[in-house]
Amino acid sequence: MHLPFRLLVLDSRKSVLIIKQINKFPQNLHLTVSMSNMSYDSGVAGMRAAYRSRQELFTESDLVCKEPIGQFKAWFDQARNDPSVMEANAMCLSTASKDGIPSARYVLLKGFGPDGFKFFTNYESRKAKEIEENPKAALTFYWEVLRRSVRVEGNVVRLSVEESDEYFHSRPKASQIGACASNQSTPISGREVLTAQEKYLTTEYSDKEIPRPNWGGYMVIPQSIEFWQGQSDRLHDRIRFRRPQETEKPDGKLLHEGDNGWVFERLAP
Ligand SMILES: Cc1cc2nc3c(=O)[nH]c(=O)nc-3n(C[C@H](O)[C@H](O)[C@H](O)COP(=O)(O)O)c2cc1C
Numbered sequence: 001m002h003l004p005f006r007l008l009v010l011d012s013r014k015s016v017l018i019i020k021q022i023n024k025f026p027q028n029l030h031l032t033v034s035m036s037n038m039s040y041d042s043g044v045a046g047m048r049a050a051y052r053s054r055q056e057l058f059t060e061s062d063l064v065c066k067e068p069i070g071q072f073k074a075w076f077d078q079a080r081n082d083p084s085v086m087e088a089n090a091m092c093l094s095t096a097s098k099d100g101i102p103s104a105r106y107v108l109l110k111g112f113g114p115d116g117f118k119f120f121t122n123y124e125s126r127k128a129k130e131i132e133e134n135p136k137a138a139l140t141f142y143w144e145v146l147r148r149s150v151r152v153e154g155n156v157v158r159l160s161v162e163e164s165d166e167y168f169h170s171r172p173k174a175s176q177i178g179a180c181a182s183n184q185s186t187p188i189s190g191r192e193v194l195t196a197q198e199k200y201l202t203t204e205y206s207d208k209e210i211p212r213p214n215w216g217g218y219m220v221i222p223q224s225i226e227f228w229q230g231q232s233d234r235l236h237d238r239i240r241f242r243r244p245q246e247t248e249k250p251d252g253k254l255l256h257e258g259d260n261g262w263v264f265e266r267l268a269p
Helices: 042-046 068-080 126-133 161-170 173-181 191-204
Strands: 005-011 016-021 029-032 090-096 102-108 111-113 116-122 136-143 148-158 215-229 237-242 263-266
Touching: 068 111, 068 136, 068 148, 068 215, 090 116, 090 126, 102 116, 102 126, 116 126, 116 148, 116 161, 136 215, 161 173, 161 215, 173 191
Parallel strands: none
Antiparallel strands: 005 016, 016 029, 090 102, 090 136, 111 116, 116 215, 136 148, 148 215, 215 237, 237 263
16 A cells, blocks of 8 residues: 655755655654765764753743843852763853854863853964954853753953963963963874973973963953753743843843843743
């Protein structure tokens, strides 16, 4: 017997087809077929994690305060105190060159407050060069077990020399040596280049303070901070705080008045 099928090609590059059996079953049948040799693991498209249930919504009344730094603290504290979150302070830092070519990598959050979000890096690295020519960045946290993500966007400034010195010298000596031994983001011929440099510096500074190399801190001053919480039905919760434009007035429907000069709004997922 032939059953009527409707064939939907979702994305031919990813070799994913949906075959719908008309009038028989309401659900779609997802099939992976080999249409080209470009796909190594087409099953990825069908991967789906269970998120939070409808009983665990993130609504406006769940905000612990009406400004984003306090809200970030509440979520961050939950993440850092959850033993299944290994590095709650890992965040993806996105920068772009002056021509708008983006790049992203993880760094560690090393402090936050009403002024912004701090991290430390090599001042000659790719990210630092991009920040110097285009001082804007985005930060993305994802705490998988909590089904939560936070996005921060804003301008970037260097931390003071004093703050960078203080933090650099507070790090374990091996990390200080490591920072000196590596010209971050430059090509090297092999790992031995690093270990030789590490050995030399360890001897050289065995009884002296290690001078801070061209390495230090930056702060992202937030213009917007979005809180995302995943729901199983994909109707995720998104509440974004942002600085309002000069003429913008909260209407209490789409845009709400927050504290400390912030406004907030719900975004469709
Ligand atoms: C979890 C994690 C945390 C990291 N933390 C830092 C950091 O705080 N500072 C840093 O310079 N690189 C950190 N790195 C390494 C960067 O991801 C990246 O390799 C390096 O900074 C060079 O990036 P760039 O060439 O784009 O400048 C971290 C990597 C991971 C995976």
